[in-house]
Amino acid sequence: MGKPMQVARYWRHFKEKYRLIGGKCKSCGHVHFPKRPVCPECGSQEIEEFQFSGKGKVLSWTIIRNPPSGYEYYKPYPIALVELEEGPVILAQLTDVDPEEIDFGMEVEMVTRKIREFGEDGIILYGYKFRPLLK
Amino acid sequence: MRKPVIIGVGLTPVGEHWKLGLRDLAVEALLNAMEDAGVDKVDSLYVGNMASGSFVEQENLGALIADWAGLGNIPAVKIEGACASGGAAVQEGVKAVMSGLEDVVAVVGVEKMTDAWPSDATRYLAYAADAEWELFHGVSFVALNALAMRLYMKEYGYTEEDLALFAVNAHANGAKNPYAMFKKVIKVETVMRSPYIADPLKLFDASPIADGAAAVIITTEEKAKEFVDKAKMIKVAGMGRAIDTISLANRKDLLLLKAAKIAAERAYKMAGIGVEDIDFFEVHDAFTVMAALSLESIGAAERGKGAMLAKEGQIAIDGDYPIQTLGGLKARGHPVGATGVYQTVEAVWQLRGEAPNQVPDAEVGLTQNIGGTGSNITVTILRRV
Ligand SMILES: [Zn+2]
Numbered sequence: 001m002g003k004p005m006q007v008a009r010y011w012r013h014f015k016e017k018y019r020l021i022g023g024k025c026k027s028c029g030h031v032h033f034p035k036r037p038v039c040p041e042c043g044s045q046e047i048e049e050f051q052f053s054g055k056g057k058v059l060s061w062t063i064i065r066n067p068p069s070g071y072e073y074y075k076p077y078p079i080a081l082v083e084l085e086e087g088p089v090i091l092a093q094l095t096d097v098d099p100e101e102i103d104f105g106m107e108v109e110m111v112t113r114k115i116r117e118f119g120e121d122g123i124i125l126y127g128y129k130f131r132p133l134l135k
Numbered sequence: 136m137r138k139p140v141i142i143g144v145g146l147t148p149v150g151e152h153w154k155l156g157l158r159d160l161a162v163e164a165l166l167n168a169m170e171d172a173g174v175d176k177v178d179s180l181y182v183g184n185m186a187s188g189s190f191v192e193q194e195n196l197g198a199l200i201a202d203w204a205g206l207g208n209i210p211a212v213k214i215e216g217a218c219a220s221g222g223a224a225v226q227e228g229v230k231a232v233m234s235g236l237e238d239v240v241a242v243v244g245v246e247k248m249t250d251a252w253p254s255d256a257t258r259y260l261a262y263a264a265d266a267e268w269e270l271f272h273g274v275s276f277v278a279l280n281a282l283a284m285r286l287y288m289k290e291y292g293y294t295e296e297d298l299a300l301f302a303v304n305a306h307a308n309g310a311k312n313p314y315a316m317f318k319k320v321i322k323v324e325t326v327m328r329s330p331y332i333a334d335p336l337k338l339f340d341a342s343p344i345a346d347g348a349a350a351v352i353i354t355t356e357e358k359a360k361e362f363v364d365k366a367k368m369i370k371v372a373g374m375g376r377a378i379d380t381i382s383l384a385n386r387k388d389l390l391l392l393k394a395a396k397i398a399a400e401r402a403y404k405m406a407g408i409g410v411e412d413i414d415f416f417e418v419h420d421a422f423t424v425m426a427a428l429s430l431e432s433i434g435a436a437e438r439g440k441g442a443m444l445a446k447e448g449q450i451a452i453d454g455d456y457p458i459q460t461l462g463g464l465k466a467r468g469h470p471v472g473a474t475g476v477y478q479t480v481e482a483v484w485q486l487r488g489e490a491p492n493q494v495p496d497a498e499v500g501l502t503q504n505i506g507g508t509g510s511n512i513t514v515t516i517l518r519r520v
Contacts, residue, residue: 059389064275065331065334068274069254079274081384115271125271
């Protein structure tokens with residue numbers, strides 16, 4: 001258990017997880033991530049794709065010391081709520097960072113990283129993580 | 136509509152039941168409740184359970200438990216709302232009685248968690264979060280609550296020690312409950328010395344993984360007279376439930392349990408009372424920060440003042456807002472899908488005047504059961520007949 005191998009389950013979300021494409025309501029202009037079929041603000045079903053810049057700041061964070069099975073490899077690892085510059089909040093791992101450096105409001109940017117692997121013969125999952133903004 | 140009353144309760148101690156399986160626990164609690172109510176058959180069974188398929192590879196709990204409890208060919212199904220499964224099952228049972236479709240209904244909440252490895256249990260619990268947008272990133276349930284805890288402390292200026300007071304209170308009360316998992320009084324230092332599991336959340340900010348089952352028998356006020364004396368009848372005066380975004384990140388207000396607020400408003404309206412009429416609160420303290428947010432969302436404290444109630448000593452048995460009177464999730468234990476039914480049983484004890492840690496002259500009690508990170512919440516108000 002806990003070893004889903006169905007590749008389709010993951011490639012379905014490549015747009016969101018590799019490129020940070022979310023949704024924008026054509027009716028009220030609300031942007032959200034991930035893209036939804038119904039606008040959470042006005043209920044419109046006219047939603048188009050929206051490309052996020054990938055820049056944001058840390059709202060809250062934690063260091064995971066007892067991970068769910070399948071994620072032991074990175075332990076301990078930081079996870080944060082990041083407020084994207086366009087407004088929505090996204091949950092992701094922080095990377096390339098010393099846990100001591102993380103703070104409220106820290107500026108971060110999206111990078112693509114390995115999220116998880118399923119052993120030697122299994123698939124490898126990639127997706128977004130956020131690192132301190134390179135200046 | 137017909138007036139629903141609870142006429143029987145039953146339960147097993149919460150703990151690590153190595154010798155008992157899911158069906159043993161559920162059947163024991165259920166038969167105890169039927170005996171307490173003096174009924175030998177029921178019209179239907181509702182089972183509150185979150186993740187039996189993951190924990191013990193068993194679904195179809197309605198058939199399993201009704202069959203093994205000898206209830207015959209009655210209708211029986213499992214009700215799932217993550218950790219609020221128990222609260223939701225109680226409410227489904229009440230609805231069935233109120234509607235007139237069923238006269239005597241049994242509800243059992245059960246979870247068997249210790250048959251799984253701890254890291255797998257952590258994973259199964261995270262199934263209540265959003266699989267694609269939360270669990271995918273390696274988040275645990277504890278971590279989601281830790282994100283809220285850090286924000287709460289920053290927003291309102293509380294310390295880890297302040298929140299630890301909720302755990303201290305829960306243990307003080309749990310120490311008097313023979314069915315509690317931890318019957319040990321603790322101090323703030325005990326919480327502070329425990330290791331971080333997801334900073335700033337420590338082991339003693341969190342409720343334990345546990346096994347257990349609790350059950351109630353519900354019927355109408357009219358029908359109840361056939362089985363028990365008035366002193367044993369406890370009225371279900373109000374109830375409500377609501378959902379919120381499944382992902383924490385998608386909340387507009389990360390520190391408002393909006394689903395609890397809406398559920399509580401519905402329950403108060405149905406009962407025709409307000410928070411000032413409630414004598415005690417069994418809120419969902421799966422994590423210390425959730426106890427604070429729960430008190431705020433159900434109207435017992437203003438926004439940001441939930442933890443003040445703990446600092447002022449108002450959450451103790453003799454305070455104005457007693458909570459977790461039998462130990463809460465933290466000390467009684469949190470067999471997830473069973474918890475809402477345990478809360479109901481404990482509220483019934485208080486209202487019957489039978490609680491080992493009795494709130495003096497308790498007339499009205501409120502239970503609040505949270506599923507997910509505040510995504511699925513039930514509030515139920517019970518009162519003496
Ligand atoms: Zn819209």
